[in-house]
Amino acid sequence: MESKVLIFMMFLMLINPVSSTDVQANPSTNATLPCNASVAGGHIDVSLIKVDWIKNGSAIASFGEAATQIEEGFSWDTTDFINGDFSVTILKASLSLQGVYECTVNYNSSLLFSSNVTFTILAPPSLSVPQQWVVLEKEAHIECRASGFYPSLVSFTWTRDGQEIKHPDQVEGELALDGYYTAVSNLTVFPSREDQNMTFSCRVAHSGDYQELNFHLNITYLPSVRLSAVASPSKDVPLTLYCDVESFYPEEISVSWYQNGSALPELPVSDQNPDGTFKTRRYFTLSSEQRQQRGGVECAVNQPGVGYSVSEAADLDQLDPLDESPVLNKSAKASVAMMSISIVLVFLLCFGFSWRRRDEKQKSLTVSGVILPPRVVVGQKGRVTVSIEGRRVDRVQTVWFLNDTPICDTSLTETSKSNFNCLYNPLTTIHLPYGLTLTCPVTEKGPLLTSRGERGYYKLHTDGPLHSSRNGTQHLVSALTFIPQISLHKGAVFKCQVSYVNKDRIVEERVSEKFTILSPPEVSDIQLAETQNDSDVISMTVRASHFHPDVITFRWFCQGGELSPVASQASSSPRPNSEGFFSASSQCKLPRSELEKGSTKVWVSVHHMALKQPVTRETRGFIKRPCVSEIVSSNYSSNETSILGCEITDFYPPNISVTWLKLREGEEDDREEEVIEGGELWGPIQTNPRLFRLTATLDRRATHQEKKDRRGGIICRVEHCSLDEPIERKWKYGDIVAPSIPPSISVCWSSEGVGVFSLLLRGGHPKVKLLWTAGGATLTTLTSSETEEIGDDGQRELKSVCAMERSTNLLNPTNKKQERRKNGHAIRTNDAVTDPDTEGIEYIDEKPDEGNADMDRNVETTSEGDEDSDKETEDDPSALYINKVNVRRGPRENDRARLRVCLEITHPALKLPVYRTWTEPNEEISSTA
Incomplete structure (x- = not known):
């Protein structure tokens, strides 16, 4: 025992126990804090490991015999501990997570490894030049803003057409409220005409990286x-x-x-x-x-x-000097007398030209005011007219203006280039003698208002000239037809100028009054929904849109009288949208009990000056918005068909529509491509007097390209009368999908008593995690081998193989080898799984007597491969590692525990791990006893 302790301590002395690392990451990204250790021999027993991560005295994560815990915002993979990887990942890095993290690894109650990791945020700046307008040859200050960066030190450089015009300026940023820094650099310029098309650049250096913003000066x-x-x-x-x-x-x-x-x-x-x-x-x-x-x-x-x-x-x-009243002296009076005589002489001379005055009298015109249509409605043609009377109306021309901008005829589709070249001239109609008129044609593609670049529909109409009296007076009507648009005609006036042909002088000019453009509202159906804070009260909402002007009235009624709205945007002067139209809504509430009877009729009347009659919307009964779950996916193990399902609950009325759509594969926007047929609806099923539920399913086999790319996806779109917009739920091929798991483990035995256990899993995303264990009353972790291939149907196949030999003796870790040679042939992974007829391999069920005898021999003795055999198999990458499993004897010497082999399958799509177990039959033990 003392020698084992000394050997273990010598292994620990060979390990570098302390290290220090710096880690940087961008905000909102994941960052891994490394912590890696190893022991002599290369094999780590996880049950002897104790790992602690600490920051500023507070535990971030811990692992040991008692419990495993990790704080929110961090993650780690405990299955990597067997490989000596104890790293922790920070999820969505932020400034608050900066600091020094300490990782401590204890093995068998002794310090194995310790490291300090300093984590900091590295955020590059975003650049903007807010002011780019300058005045020619006037001093101007250009400002370059760098914001949202960390740490605080940046350096600014300015260039013009690639040439540096301001030396690098190092700046310490100012701390903003969000914890990041901002900095500003100014450039003083005296812009010349040569700077008009020059490219200026603001370059910012930050923590070894560069950000550059190019811009052009707008010179005034x-x-x-x-x-x-x-x-x-x-x-x-x-x-x-x-x-x-x-x-x-x-x-x-x-x-x-x-x-x-x-x-x-x-x-x-x-x-x-x-x-x-x-x-x-x-x-x-x-x-x-x-x-x-x-x-x-x-x-x-x-x-x-x-x-x-x-x-x-x-x-x-x-500019306009006034004449002063002169004081006449004697000489002045004489001058006045002489002037009077001159005037008389002039009068006599002018008398001879009286025929000219007569001609001028004949040219006098009587022009009416501009007559507007009684109602000007968006999208409906309107007409403005001017009436002209006189003796020479046949030589009159008219020009129309919108405000002060000449109007071009856009009603014609073809242009005659030889006809006065009137493509961009004002709309002019010339009245020739004998009742003939000539209108200058203008293409519809020409600009309407050249100064604004806007267009519209305009067409000129001329009636006359007609003889209207015995003294030769003629009558002419000039009219302009147009289609009202709010963007063009709101607050505008029409102007008509009347003149004679080939004369520049304007004889008469008439300007119309300002007119009001009308657009009737588009009124939605009444939407019913539960009140957020009181489910016994139902809110009814109606919305009016696309109307003009902004004055609109909503009146609510029910059987028995008028209701008072509880909320309305009609009286709050709603703002126009980008096209100039207004929108408003009104809301009324009633008790749920009244609406659930199904007989209470509620209606709303919408009044607007563009409507000849009010618009009415009514409802009867109760409507409830559906709740739509996320899409759930599962696979059939028989034919690998994917089933997508979506639960739709608590809606009323039961009429509902569900559509399945396919997303385009491989595109970032994943726009809809086509509707998928074959979806089924299970329901609606009534759960309460006014509630229904429904299950929508779709059976679909994914294509080979979908499985390979893991891109694209499916949309489940739900439409109901209670929804303004459909509810959509998305499922992507890259989402979590459970694999297909066989019901049992496959087993085969070699003639030397080595058992080969295997399992073949199909499909699934992401890859599953497998853990083989074996033993009697207690289980020990085993080493296995996994190979991954693509099957004939294009689906991923994962093969996991584990080989083992039973023993009743305690095993020394130093005697374990990576491979074992039996009867001159190594046990190979692919052979053991795919080819049961390989030499030295046979199923236990095929030769029960001989196989059981082999098992008994292996319980009695443990065969150790010689050193040369081990060295030979180490060089063979396809050789299978043979685990030695200690099956302890029972209380009586001839009794021994039953061998159990257990495989743990872990996957994110599985709420709990799935287990597959093989247990040695009782008759095998009794026969060997």
């Missing part, structure tokens, strides 16, 4: 502004001002008008210069009252990314 060219006034013949008429804005970039600007500090409204058209900049002229007409106020006027231009305006101001006295 400031405009030159010139303010002028259009000369007018009288001081009592409106005054038109215009503002020339030139040499600016980009095109998007806003021009504001001010009079005496008060803002005046205005809208856009700009042209592009040959050098790539833009120019525009903006007009604003002062009313007679505004003109009489006098004072200063100002034109201010704003550009995106520029924090100030470029403007020019002028005084109306300079």
